[in-house]
Amino acid sequence: MMNGIQKNIAGLLLSLFTISGASASVSLAGTRVIYDGAKKEASVQLENPDKTPYLVQSWINTADNDKSKKSPFVITPPLFRLDPQQKNVLRIILTGPLPEDKESLFWLNVKGIPGGPTGDNSIQIAVNTIVKLIYRPKSLGKSIPTDHKDQLSWRLSGSQIQVSNASPYYINFGRIAVAGKKLEKVSYVAPGGVAHFDLPKGVTGGDVAFAIINDQGGVSQEFHSHI
Incomplete structure (x- = not known):
């Protein structure tokens, strides 16, 4: 026999298995971004493979993930709608000084917020994808x-x-x-x-x-x- 707490847990687990989860959200081309210091900007291609539109929000954190620190980059567009089966490109532009004798590490965040109506037995979850953004100064040349x-x-x-x-x-x-x-x-x-x-x-x-x-x-x- 199950007590009340056990019944509640069992009911919650059952509900989780009967709810259809959110889809794969927005996908990024690549698992990291290398910003070539010899160029004016870096770009990242995004794709919505889903059947629902997404509101895409992007930002950059410093290496220690301290959100109170401002990164020396701007992203354009920082917020936009990405329709089903469509692609778009994020442009990352350096706006502040960074060391020119070594690489610098940051974190690129891309959050896909699903839009559109949901069914009675479905949920929609905003998924935040985080990848490394590495600034590689021009002085380092072509080595890897x-x-x-x-x-x-x-x-x-x-x-x-x-x-x-x-x-x-x-x-x-x-x-x-x-x-x-x-x-x-x-x-x-x-x-x-x-x-x-x-x-x-x-x-x-x-x-x-x-x-x-x-x-x-x-x-x-x-x-x-x-x-």
């Missing part, structure tokens, strides 16, 4: 992050692996493995910065195999080091 893999230094730091980045690029990792065991959670290391990632249990050193995410969002070949 994978060209600087040898500027990464690896060492043990307790139960973690520490990676130091002597390059002027953000190095985003697709995967890292130590002694053949894959690390569960990896992200990136900033230019001139240090990052720490938890080691798998029982691993105390050995071969380090890592892959870097490229400008198109793909994963590079595997590189090797040792700790």
Whole structure:
């Protein structure tokens, strides 16, 4: 027998399974935006693959996601309607100074707010897609992050692996493995910065195999080091 609380939970779960969820929302072309400092702007293509229109709202946050800080970019258009099966382009324009000797990281937010009537058994959810926006100064030339893999230094730091980045690029990792065991959670290391990632249990050193995410969002070949 179920008590009242259990019945309420069961009823809620049943209702969730009988409600048709929101659709895929607005899609972005790519998983990151590289702003080439040699150009006046960067662009991002959006598409609405759905059968309902969306109100699209876009903004940029700083690397630490502190919403009180103003980013040195403007987006146009910041708010617009995107009809079913239609595309549009966001233009990102730099309006303030940034370091010219290394990359700078920001977060591009694109929120799709569904419009139109809903049925009795449907819900509509606004989906906010967040991707990296990396400003790459003109002074860095045509090299890419994978060209600087040898500027990464690896060492043990307790139960973690520490990676130091002597390059002027953000190095985003697709995967890292130590002694053949894959690390569960990896992200990136900033230019001139240090990052720490938890080691798998029982691993105390050995071969380090890592892959870097490229400008198109793909994963590079595997590189090797040792700790």
